Amino acid sequence: MRRAPNRRTATGVTALALITVATGCTSQPGHSAPAGPPPPQSRQAASVASEEFGLLAGGGWAQAWSLWTDSAHQVISQADFVRLNTECRPVPGVPYVVDRTTIVDSTTVRIDWHRADATGGNPTGGNATGSNTLLYQAGRWQFVPDAASLADYRLGVDQLVQKRRAAGSCH
Numbered sequence: 071m072r073r074a075p076n077r078r079t080a081t082g083v084t085a086l087a088l089i090t091v092a093t094g095c096t097s098q099p100g101h102s103a104p105a106g107p108p109p110p111q112s113r114q115a116a117s118v119a120s121e122e123f124g125l126l127a128g129g130g131w132a133q134a135w136s137l138w139t140d141s142a143h144q145v146i147s148q149a150d151f152v153r154l155n156t157e158c159r160p161v162p163g164v165p166y167v168v169d170r171t172t173i174v175d176s177t178t179v180r181i182d183w184h185r186a187d188a189t190g191g192n193p194t195g196g197n198a199t200g201s202n203t204l205l206y207q208a209g210r211w212q213f214v215p216d217a218a219s220l221a222d223y224r225l226g227v228d229q230l231v232q233k234r235r236a237a238g239s240c241h
Contacts, residue, residue, distance in 0.1 A: 115179035115204040116171045118211040122202075123166030123183065131155045139205055139212040146223040154223075158231045158240035177206040 118137060125134035131152040135143070146154070170182040185198040203214040215223070222230050234240050 112171055112173050112179050115206070115211045116168060116181065118204055118213060119168060119171075119181040119183075119202065122213045123168070126160070127163060127165050127185075129155075129159075129162055134213075137213045139207060139214050142213075142215050142220065145215075145220050146227075150227050151223075154227045154230060157227070158234045160239070161241055174203075179204045179211070 122134055122137050125131070125137075132148055135146075135148045135151045164185055166183050166185045168181055168183050172180040172182070174180055180201055180203055182201045183199065200216055202216055204211045205214060206212075222233070225233065231240070
């Protein structure tokens with residue numbers, strides 16, 4: 071049995087038309103919105119928080135400050151943050167432990183943490199605890215110091231060092 075050459079072409083065109091209809095593909099431009107960047111992941115935020123806490127526990131003050139949001143940078147300069155933590159050192163080497171990561175929205179993650187620390191920030195002893203926020207800005211996760219820390223930084227280095235020494239939290 072001999073097939074006509076056009077029959078094979080017609081069958082191929084019919085199959086292509088069925089695939090096109092089934093998948094919704096057309097040769098005409100669609101009206102769909104362009105795909106944006108993928109949403110940020112909470113694991114990435116937790117990773118930045120872990121990096122921040124590791125730098126703070128290890129004395130990497132300048133690097134820790136560099137992970138902050140631009141608005142936090144406006145509160146205290148990198149040089150002053152380094153000076154503050156050099157003149158009034160927190161307990162070195164005591165790790166921060168992330169207890170919980172909560173997605174607030176697509177650009178905000180809350181990190182709850184504790185630090186087993188007899189005196190660093192907790193004059194009564196025991197664990198220091200806290201929460202911080204990470205914001206997805208300018209294509210990356212950035213750390214936000216908590217409101218109490220930001221208020222302390224606004225005092226200025228000299229006054230804050232005095233306050234911390236009086237509380238017994240300098241080492």
